[in-house]
Amino acid sequence: MTEKRIYADNAATTAVSDVAFEAMLPYFRESYGNPSATHSYGTAAKRAVEDARKKVAESIGARINEIYFTSGGTESDNWAILAAAGLRKKKGRHIITSAVEHNAVHNTVQQLEKRGYEVTWLPVDKYGMVSPEQLEEAVREDTILISVMTANNEIGTLQPVRELAEIAGRHKVLFHTDAVQAAGHIPLDVRELGVDLMSLSAHKFHGPKGVGALYISLRTALPPILFGGGQEKGKRSGTTNVPGVVGMAAALEDAVRRMDENVRKVTALRDRLIEGVLNLPGAALTGHPVQRLPGLASFIFKDVKGGPLVAALDEAGVCASSGSACSAGAGEPSRVLKAAGIITAEDVAAPLRLSLSGYNTAEEIDEIIRRLPAALKRAASESVLAGPDNMDVD
Ligand SMILES: Cc1ncc(COP(=O)(O)O)c(C=O)c1O
DSSP: OOSOOEEOBTTTOOOOOHHHHHHHTHHHHTSOOOTTOOSHHHHHHHHHHHHHHHHHHHHTTOOGGGEEEESSHHHHHHHHHHHHHHHTTTTOOEEEEETTOOHHHHHHHHHHHHTTOEEEEEOOOTTSOOOHHHHHHHOOTTEEEEEOOSBOTTTOBBOOHHHHHHHHHHTTOEEEEEOTTTTTTSOOOHHHHTOSEEEEEGGGTTSOSSOEEEEEOTTOOOOOSBOSSOTTTTTBOSOOOHHHHHHHHHHHHHHHHTHHHHHHHHHHHHHHHHHHHHTSTTEEEOSOSSSBOTTEEEEEEETOOHHHHHHHHHHTTEEOBOOOBOOTTSSOOOHHHHHTTSOOTTOOEEEEEEEOOTTOOHHHHHHHHHHHHHHHHHHHHHHTTOOOOOOOOO
16 A cells, blocks of 8 residues: 555544644643642643633533533543433433434433433434424323434534424433534533433534533433542543543643634545445435435445445545445344434445534545545455454444
8 A cells, every 4th residue: 555545534533633632731740730639730721621611612602511521432422322321211201213223322322222211213214314293202200311413523524403402301301412423523512402411422523532412401410320439520530631631621622613614624635535435336325315414425326335446445545434234144234224214234334424623625535535435346356255343433
């Protein structure tokens, strides 16, 4: 492989931005105090954490005391769902979520189902979108929580969160949204959206890995799920990842400051990519044509497997991602694509996700389009022999 490598897997994770990196550095080796300590090293670290909290809060229209730092999107989702279920169990045991959630929500809700909660898995249309009318019909007297993601990680579709949260509010049901793919990429305002709980993860918007936040509205008395030293006002024990939260705040503040410019740039790159890829035989766009993340282009190719396609692209110097719609018995096809009716369990078809950031260039997009046909050809021949695919898409 001699050609320049192109990173087009930004929905999986992003490079840490210069501003985030620089902001974090002092908190590893200079100002490395424990923010719970009362001496000067501790108070300096605490100031940094509180400044980070303020920046994260401002970035999503929240109040400072509505932001709780966590170890990332997975923990935030688990906390929101498990704690909300516990909080409201006297009212009922019915939970509503969508069929296209990330596993961090899907598997957590499934755990509750195993513990005796009843779950309604809302269907989606062919674009992967939930309908507010169907949510309205699904709400019951004993519904305690609705969790629907802001943006889908496989196909980029944006959900009508404001309408969904309005329905939840009218029925006095808690509303959680996993905004892990959306934060830093599209404008988010928790008050305007009317959500009670929102999950964020720093590494999806050029912050570091292993750090995130849960927005908990002041009207929601969410109990903890982690117990210990009583950090985060007793709600989330564990020594705060000081460099992590500082990096997260710097990255999010920067992303919000440059949002308009970035959305314009990345949308233009994405549309150039979509246009080029759709010229290839057998390619179809997945996800909503308009209501989608600015940087996410997702496709399906018939008679090709996702694993071989990603491998062939990697060999050609393009880092992309694929869930997989492999044939029955050879593994589990993408739950999201099945829910949207894009594939059946019997289909052999490769989903391809190319996710861009502001660091990508028009030249890179043209290169991806140039390198793709050979990779597809190679993957199609290898797909006949290939075994099961790995299905998970972050
Ligand atoms: C929609 C969505 N939710 C949750 C997560 C999990 O976030 P984290 O990697 O921070 O645990 C991811 C990413 O993998 C995601 O895309």
